[in-house]
Amino acid sequence: MTAGPATAAEALAGLARTRPPGWLAAPMPTDPVALLQRARQALAADHPDVNGKVSVIRARYTAGVLAVHQPEGSLVLKLHADAAAYAGETLAYALLAGVAPVARLYAEGEDSLSLLLEYLPAPAEWSRPHMATVLADCVAAVHTASLRLPEEAAEAMAAFSLSTLRKVPAPAWIYNPAAYDEVLAAHVDAYGPALVPLGHLDLKPEHLRRRSDGDVVLLDVESVRPDVTGLIDLITLPAVLRQAGHELSAARVLGLYLDATAARGAGWTAGSLKNALRAYAAATGLESLHGLDR
Structure with missing residues (x-):
């Protein structure tokens, strides 16, 4: 297997936007x-x-x-x-x-x-073999969270639903609006038009913590946005797992994500998810998908 990037940040080469001085x-x-x-x-x-x-x-x-x-x-x-x-x-x-x-x-x-x-000082037990599945499950739970929102919260977030996002101009950071619309259309097929596409977790091994009862949770959701889609997190998963000592093939990571999202109502197939990833790279200028689309 070809070695991938050392960190999640490096996995997103080409996507990062440098803030102007004094912002x-x-x-x-x-x-x-x-x-x-x-x-x-x-x-x-x-x-x-x-x-x-x-x-x-x-x-x-x-x-x-x-x-x-x-x-x-x-x-x-x-x-x-x-x-x-x-x-x-x-x-x-x-x-x-x-x-x-x-x-x-x-x-x-x-x-x-x-x-x-x-306060969660206990790190996740990354030495356990099932931790790759746990991480994929945690990420998928965030990506599909808007499918389980109470009615009042769902109504409040309707302005960020896929059906609404497809009617407004693409965000300024998108290079290719047509490709971005392909990404949104793929999400509509997978989740339906009411999904609010939450994504952009600050994924790193130390941000997975363990409660005293053994439950594993994610820290630091300040970067989560309702217009980026979860594909950005899927792209970083192989690098995060590698940092935590789990060398998984891109195909295995994709499979874990497909299983985790399917368990929460998604209708992705391997083919549709790969096509969405390619469109996302074209829309954002991302340099590599690190084998996830193959």
Whole structure:
């Protein structure tokens, strides 16, 4: 088998869009001391009932992630530097809660652009042989989540359904609108016109965590969008699995995804999914499908 890319990001060569300099007006502090101060301010402003020792997990200019350690159980505090990213993540959790295996969202803070999330320090047990199937199942659950939304949520997201997306111009980042319409048409055939095509998970081995009861869930859904389709995640799956120590052929990965989505109502065939992948590459400028279309 031909060796594939080392990381999921490299798997998407040609698709990435570089943000212009200065796109973020007020970056999050990356100095841990300054981030801790920002966290204390956020807790006081929007989460006054949450107390405990705060420690930094990750400090990036786009978002800071911290743990709040409490006797009754720790929480994750996530601070966004960008209001749009905060709004997108809260929407993603609202859509996925109860219908996909993602971390629990406990509280939001609009003034501080903060989220209080489930604390999941235990990584997934990647040494177990069935983990490739588990990952495919988790991803498929997100991609098909809109098929299981409560009626009120489904009505609220109707503007992002496949039937609506096919009537409006393609997003600005699409190179080939005609090919993009082929992608959407393939999804209509597989799921029906009411699907909201959620996709663009930030997939990496460390973002799969294990609860104390053994359930495996996905972390970090801030990048999920209702207009990218799940094909972007399928393309990264072989690289993510390789990083986690599971060398699977492209055909095997495609088969796992077909099985996982079929179990949740999809009507893909191997042929229709491969055709959709080729159209997606043409629409987005993606350089390689890493054998998934063969």
